Amino acid sequence: MLTRRSRSTAVAVVLLLLSAACTPPPPNLNPEATVAFQKLRVVKSLDLIRDTAQDANAQTPPLVSTDVARTITEWHLSALKIIDVADAGWRPIVERSLVEVFGKLPAATQQLLAPYFELAKVVVGNMPDREG
Amino acid sequence: MEIRGEVLNVVLKELPTAVELFKLLFKKSNPGAPPPTDEEILLASAKAIGEYRQTLASSTAKDEAWLAAHPRTPDGGPVGPGE
Numbered sequence: 001m002l003t004r005r006s007r008s009t010a011v012a013v014v015l016l017l018l019s020a021a022c023t024p025p026p027p028n029l030n031p032e033a034t035v036a037f038q039k040l041r042v043v044k045s046l047d048l049i050r051d052t053a054q055d056a057n058a059q060t061p062p063l064v065s066t067d068v069a070r071t072i073t074e075w076h077l078s079a080l081k082i083i084d085v086a087d088a089g090w091r092p093i094v095e096r097s098l099v100e101v102f103g104k105l106p107a108a109t110q111q112l113l114a115p116y117f118e119l120a121k122v123v124v125g126n127m128p129d130r131e132g
Numbered sequence: 133m134e135i136r137g138e139v140l141n142v143v144l145k146e147l148p149t150a151v152e153l154f155k156l157l158f159k160k161s162n163p164g165a166p167p168p169t170d171e172e173i174l175l176a177s178a179k180a181i182g183e184y185r186q187t188l189a190s191s192t193a194k195d196e197a198w199l200a201a202h203p204r205t206p207d208g209g210p211v212g213p214g215e
Contacts (some may be wrong), residue, residue, distance in 0.1 A: 025195075026176065027167075028168035028173050028177075029173065030173055030174075031174055032181060033177030033180040034199070036181045036184035037180045039184055040183060043184070043187055043188055043191060044146075050194075067178075070199065070204075073198050073199055074195075077192065077196070080188060080191060083188075099209055
């Protein structure tokens with residue numbers, strides 16, 4: 001499992017990305033680009049969860065089972081489709097899905113991925129209530 | 133050890149984004165900065181939209197590739213490393 005130093009490093013990374021995620025979009029973007037900018041931040045935060053799970057599965061021995069990594073990857077793929085296709089209302093759907101998929105994970109995986117799920121929840125939570 | 137290396141890779145990957153955002157914050161706090169021109173808005177917007185589309189496409193492709201490489205077996209059991 002993760003050493004204390006690795007866990008501290010993960011927390012430091014999350015804090016760094018969190019500080020970047022909380023800044024408002026640049027003032028030189030039109031409304032469509034502002035939405036794209038915000039969605040990009042969400043996608044990147046979800047990517048962290050997926051990447052960590054898949055990388056953990058690729059370790060020898062794997063820190064995350066293939067079954068669990070598949071669950072996370074399938075959830076991630078669905079979330080991306082929702083974010084891209086839904087004109088409005090994607091935020092509560094993704095927020096709910098984060099809680100639901102996290103609840104399905106084994107305790108050890110939850111411990112491993114908790115900082116990344118927390119980051120994603122904050123990033124999604126900072127999105128405006130309506131599109132734009 | 134490998135996970136720490138991966139975390140460091142994430143830091144290195146995201147640092148340019150964080151640096152750009154800090155630069156923007158600094159610009160915003162500079163009262164002398166003129167408002168963006170229409171052309172600047174057009175260019176910046178096109179870049180932002182393009183970056184989002186590209187990231188979305190590559191992330192989706194990565195998911196699909198991983199799932200294709202780790203299919204469920206006919207009896208429902210997992211296939212892949214460590215199983």
